[in-house]
Amino acid sequence: MDDFARLQTSIQSALVDTTRSAAALAAEDLPFHRTVDSSLSSSLDTQNARLLSLASRLLGSATANADNVRPTLRDIEDVESNWTRVVDVVDSLLERADTALDEFTGAVKRLSPREQVGFVASQVQKDGILMDDKTPVGNKPSKPSRISAALRSQDIQKPQLTFDDKPSNYETSAFKPLLESKPHASVALETAPVATDEDSQQQYVNHITIHSRLGLDHVSMPRKNGKSSSMSADTHFGHRYPHPYQLEIEQYNYPATVYTHAEPTLYHPFESTTATFVDTEEALDEMLQELKKAKEIAIDLEHHDQRSYIGIVCLMQISTRDRDWIVDTLVPWRRKLQALNEVFADPTIVKVMHGAHMDMIWLQRDLGLYVVGLFDTHHASRALGYPGGSYAFLLQKFTGVQAQKQYQTADWRIRPLPQELLDYARSDTHYLMYIYDNMRNELIEKSDFSVPDHEKDKVHDVCQRSKEYALQRYEYPVYDAEKGRGGGGWYKLVARTSANLSKQEFAVFRGLHKWRDDIAREQDDSVNYVMPNHMIFTLARAMPKTRAELLSVAQPATQTVRLRAEELVAAIAEAKKDGENGPEMLEYLAKIDPAHFKKVVEKAATQTAAGFEGVAKFVNHDRAPPITSNLGTMLSIPLRSGTSMFWGGNSQQTRPVSSIPDVQLSVPMPPLNSEVFSETAASEAAQMDTPAAPSPEQPPPEESQDDTFILKQLGRNKKRKLDDSTSAPAVSDGLATQTDEVSIDPATDRAIQKAERKRLKKEAKAKQDVSAPVENEEAFDYTAAPSILNPPRKTNLELKAERKASKVKDPYKKSMDAPKGQARAQKERAGKSMTFKK
Numbered sequence: 057m058d059d060f061a062r063l064q065t066s067i068q069s070a071l072v073d074t075t076r077s078a079a080a081l082a083a084e085d086l087p088f089h090r091t092v093d094s095s096l097s098s099s100l101d102t103q104n105a106r107l108l109s110l111a112s113r114l115l116g117s118a119t120a121n122a123d124n125v126r127p128t129l130r131d132i133e134d135v136e137s138n139w140t141r142v143v144d145v146v147d148s149l150l151e152r153a154d155t156a157l158d159e160f161t162g163a164v165k166r167l168s169p170r171e172q173v174g175f176v177a178s179q180v181q182k183d184g185i186l187m188d189d190k191t192p193v194g195n196k197p198s199k200p201s202r203i204s205a206a207l208r209s210q211d212i213q214k215p216q217l218t219f220d221d222k223p224s225n226y227e228t229s230a231f232k233p234l235l236e237s238k239p240h241a242s243v244a245l246e247t248a249p250v251a252t253d254e255d256s257q258q259q260y261v262n263h264i265t266i267h268s269r270l271g272l273d274h275v276s277m278p279r280k281n282g283k284s285s286s287m288s289a290d291t292h293f294g295h296r297y298p299h300p301y302q303l304e305i306e307q308y309n310y311p312a313t314v315y316t317h318a319e320p321t322l323y324h325p326f327e328s329t330t331a332t333f334v335d336t337e338e339a340l341d342e343m344l345q346e347l348k349k350a351k352e353i354a355i356d357l358e359h360h361d362q363r364s365y366i367g368i369v370c371l372m373q374i375s376t377r378d379r380d381w382i383v384d385t386l387v388p389w390r391r392k393l394q395a396l397n398e399v400f401a402d403p404t405i406v407k408v409m410h411g412a413h414m415d416m417i418w419l420q421r422d423l424g425l426y427v428v429g430l431f432d433t434h435h436a437s438r439a440l441g442y443p444g445g446s447y448a449f450l451l452q453k454f455t456g457v458q459a460q461k462q463y464q465t466a467d468w469r470i471r472p473l474p475q476e477l478l479d480y481a482r483s484d485t486h487y488l489m490y491i492y493d494n495m496r497n498e499l500i501e502k503s504d505f506s507v508p509d510h511e512k513d514k515v516h517d518v519c520q521r522s523k524e525y526a527l528q529r530y531e532y533p534v535y536d537a538e539k540g541r542g543g544g545g546w547y548k549l550v551a552r553t554s555a556n557l558s559k560q561e562f563a564v565f566r567g568l569h570k571w572r573d574d575i576a577r578e579q580d581d582s583v584n585y586v587m588p589n590h591m592i593f594t595l596a597r598a599m600p601k602t603r604a605e606l607l608s609v610a611q612p613a614t615q616t617v618r619l620r621a622e623e624l625v626a627a628i629a630e631a632k633k634d635g636e637n638g639p640e641m642l643e644y645l646a647k648i649d650p651a652h653f654k655k656v657v658e659k660a661a662t663q664t665a666a667g668f669e670g671v672a673k674f675v676n677h678d679r680a681p682p683i684t685s686n687l688g689t690m691l692s693i694p695l696r697s698g699t700s701m702f703w704g705g706n707s708q709q710t711r712p713v714s715s716i717p718d719v720q721l722s723v724p725m726p727p728l729n730s731e732v733f734s735e736t737a738a739s740e741a742a743q744m745d746t747p748a749a750p751s752p753e754q755p756p757p758e759e760s761q762d763d764t765f766i767l768k769q770l771g772r773n774k775k776r777k778l779d780d781s782t783s784a785p786a787v788s789d790g791l792a793t794q795t796d797e798v799s800i801d802p803a804t805d806r807a808i809q810k811a812e813r814k815r816l817k818k819e820a821k822a823k824q825d826v827s828a829p830v831e832n833e834e835a836f837d838y839t840a841a842p843s844i845l846n847p848p849r850k851t852n853l854e855l856k857a858e859r860k861a862s863k864v865k866d867p868y869k870k871s872m873d874a875p876k877g878q879a880r881a882q883k884e885r886a887g888k889s890m891t892f893k894k
Contacts (some may be wrong), residue, residue: 060728078557089771104132105573107130108134108135112129112130113131115142115145117771118149121316130619131619133618134619137615141211143356206834212363212582214363214469215386215469216251216368218388219387219388219390220388220390220391221391223364223366223368225365225366225578225580226577227532228534229532230249230295230532231296231297232249232297233420234394234424235394235426236424237394237397238300238301238397238617239398239401239402240304240397240401240403240428241301241304242303242304243466245300246298246300249295249296249297250298282445295528299399299529302527304401304428305428305523305526305527307433308403308428308429308523309403310406310429310431311351311404313406314406314431314515315515316500317500317501320494321377321489321490323486324378325488326457326479326486328382330380331380332381333381333382333384333478334382334383334384335384335387335494337389340383340393340395341395343374343381343383344398344399346376347374347396347405348398348399350376350377350405351405352374352376352377352405352407352489353374353375353376353399353407353408354409354489354492354493355490356373356409356415356481356484356485357372357373357415357418358373359414359418359468360467360468360469362467363469363580363582363585363586363587364580364581364582365533365576365581365583366421367421368386368422368469369385369423370385370469371384371385373481373484374485375482375485375489376489377489380486382481384471391423393423393424394423394424395427396412396423396720397424397425397426400419400427401427401428402429405429406429406432406487407427407428408431408432408488409427409431409432410432410488411432411434411446411447412525413525413528416430416525416526416528417528417530428526430522430525430526431518431522432518432525433447433488433492434452434523435518435521435522435624436496436499436518437449437450437495438689439499439514439517439518440495440498440499440514447459447484447852448461450495451483451487454487454494455490457487459483460480463476463477464480478648496515499518500515502514503515503516505823522729538768540566540569541648544583546565546569546570549589550645551645551652553593556641556642558641559638559640559641560599560635560636561596561597562596562635562638562639563632563638564595564628564631564635565593565596566629567628567631567634568587568595568596568624568632569592570625572587572592575616575620579616585614586616586617587614587616587617588614594609594610595610595628600625600628601625603621603622603625605623606621607621608698
């Protein structure tokens with residue numbers, strides 16, 4: 057006890073000194089001292105890194121045997137983003153300390169070792185999970201309050217680190233099946249790869265078929281020259297391993313029960329049944345013995361693909377007509393689940409699944425399981441013409457149960473699983489057998505088995521499509537940086553978008569895509585967790601040069617982008633430099649896939665040629681010969697030019713450069729000489745000459761020629777028609793002749809002629825009323841005239857007289873002096889107030 061007191065005193069004094077030192081440092085102006093003394097700045101950075109490392113190690117030790125997630129502290133941003141988790145770790149330590157003190161003082165009784173492990177003597181129901189005497193209580197689902205954490209958590213410790221056989225993300229050879237034995241085999245397990253061409257594959261299938269009929273175990277591949285030889289596993293180049301159950305699946309005949317109409321077997325009530333959680337080898341053996349007795353089973357998987365590069369199967373649900381099992385596939389000995397091939401490959405048992413396209417791949421990749429006798433209800437829904445093909449639709453249609461789809465995107469790696477997730481997982485297979493019975497009967501009713509060649513056999517159609525799913529083969533994801541092919545390549549990402557990137561942008565795009573794949577393999581995370589697809593396009597267009605610019609553009613920035621910002625900026629700069637002399641995007645894609653991009657390039661080339669031809673005709677006034685669009689010639693022209701083809705180059709270029717002959721890329725100015733100015737002067741002089749007005753005795757002619765543009769023409773009476781006897785002369789087009797004048801012939805419109813006659817008559821009449829002008833009229837004296845700008849000021853008497861003369865007398869003015877009567881009172885009425893009404 058004395059030793060504990062001394063230890064407590066020393067720890068407390070050290071904590072007090074540390075707290076005081078931290079408070080004193082926080083009170084100082086450290087940023088100012090950093091700028092003054094560079095050595096102090098480097099010393100502070102070193103101490104910061106040391107303290108962060110110590111804190112990270114302490115957190116790792118504190119969370120080694122706890123449920124808390126270890127926060128990673130690398131820089132100040134990690135401290136800010138993970139501060140809540142640090143607080144959780146400290147809280148858990150304090151709670152554990154309180155518990156230990158309570159146990160030490162005797163306030164709480166310590167449990168026995170057997171009670172701590174949680175073994176029970178018989179099967180008991182714990183939170184909806186049926187457990188036997190070999191199932192630890194610690195694996196039961198946790199409280200429902202953890203469901204929110206399961207839906208959003210992505211920082212759980214990666215379970216693949218604890219596997220006996222850890223997955224590798226750098227495999228480039230062919231995927232070798234994980235099978236160690238082959239139950240229910242028609243031929244022995246082939247351990248050598250075969251050629252990838254279709255002829256060799258078909259030859260292999262025929263070869264193993266003959267050997268299976270002869271009863272031979274060893275299978276050899278005949279070469280094309282007639283000599284046979286066995287292939288070794290190290291000759292994987294250009295070859296891949298065959299599907300272990302390819303022959304069994306292709307030659308499989310479904311049981312007669314699939315073609316038999318029978319009354320659907322109703323499922324057991326969900327509330328009154330439980331599921332058995334399988335996470336031990338003993339529980340696996342017990343489940344396997346039960347499954348061997350069934351004729352139909354339902355299977356489903358729960359997968360996680362965010363914090364794993366290739367993905368990971370987290371849970372497997374299996375149901376019969378009477379029982380449900382939930383298999384934990386994250387146990388370290390998960391490869392021993394291959395024992396389920398005794399049931400999955402059994403041809404006498406029908407395996408019912410929904411949407412098993414990816415489930416077949418995941419079973420091969422992680423567990424080495426293969427399915428013979430698959431019946432996919434998704435294909436059945438399509439064959440029956442249902443408006444929906446999802447499992448939620450089928451569940452609602454046949455059982456009336458509403459699926460809780462918000463749990464579909466939960467993090468299935470969390471352990472122990474919350475009760476909500478367990479119920480959701482069990483519901484995926486608990487009702488599936490009853491749905492299968494109803495859909496099978498409907499397929500039989502809508503099929504016509506009398507027609508040969510299975511033309512109207514819907515059951516056969518569903519079975520054949522299900523076989524195609526079961527025959528799928530998993531291969532390692534190999535990244536093709538040059539052509540971008542493959543499931544994780546950049547080609548599909550560019551081909552599906554309408555983005556037209558420049559040389560440097562295209563180079564940065566490919567560099568970022570390759571960088572993302574490398575980092576995802578290194579961290580064992582998915583590529584979308586490292587960086588989403590849209591962010592690659594954003595960074596390729598922005599091409600940031602600093603970390604600040606990168607974080608401002610990449611919004612919202614992922615954790616990997618923030619931690620590797622400097623590395624990412626360097627990768628962008630390197631790719632940008634390589635793209636200066638790189639290929640054009642469309643040209644590069646056309647070389648990769650000419651069949652798809654040939655039409656795109658031809659269309660772009662045709663439009664470019666048409667644009668050149670239009671410019672040539674406009675500049676040369678239709679005197680340029682037509683340009684023929686040749687794909688080979690147009691591909692030599694860059695699709696994106698640094699100068700304008702219409703206006704020419706910049707001010708520094710004296711002459712625009714063109715790769716097509718006889719085409720001027722700049723608009724020429726009209727010639728400026730004396731003839732142009734002389735013609736202009738003559739035209740202006742002609743417009744100044746006005747014809748003399750006719751005398752009153754002689755009326756104006758009926759057909760008067762006038763070049764005046766009268767706007768009244770737009771509003772003339774449309775019902776009037778031209779006189780048939782009047783011939784309308786051709787009107788010259790001013791726009792065609794490139795002149796500024798637009799003339800209208802008055803003879804073509806009677807309204808203009810009538811207006812002109814009225815005008816002339818009015819002028820003649822006005823001249824008759826005016827007296828004869830005086831020949832010797834005295835000139836106007838401007839010096840004696842009064843000033844307009846500074847007129848003489850009037851006196852006060854003159855202004856008063858003007859105001860008195862302009863004032864109007866009101867005869868009723870005196871009558872308005874009488875007192876006014878009382879105003880009429882308004883009556884109150886319902887509605888809005890009249891206070892502010894104007």
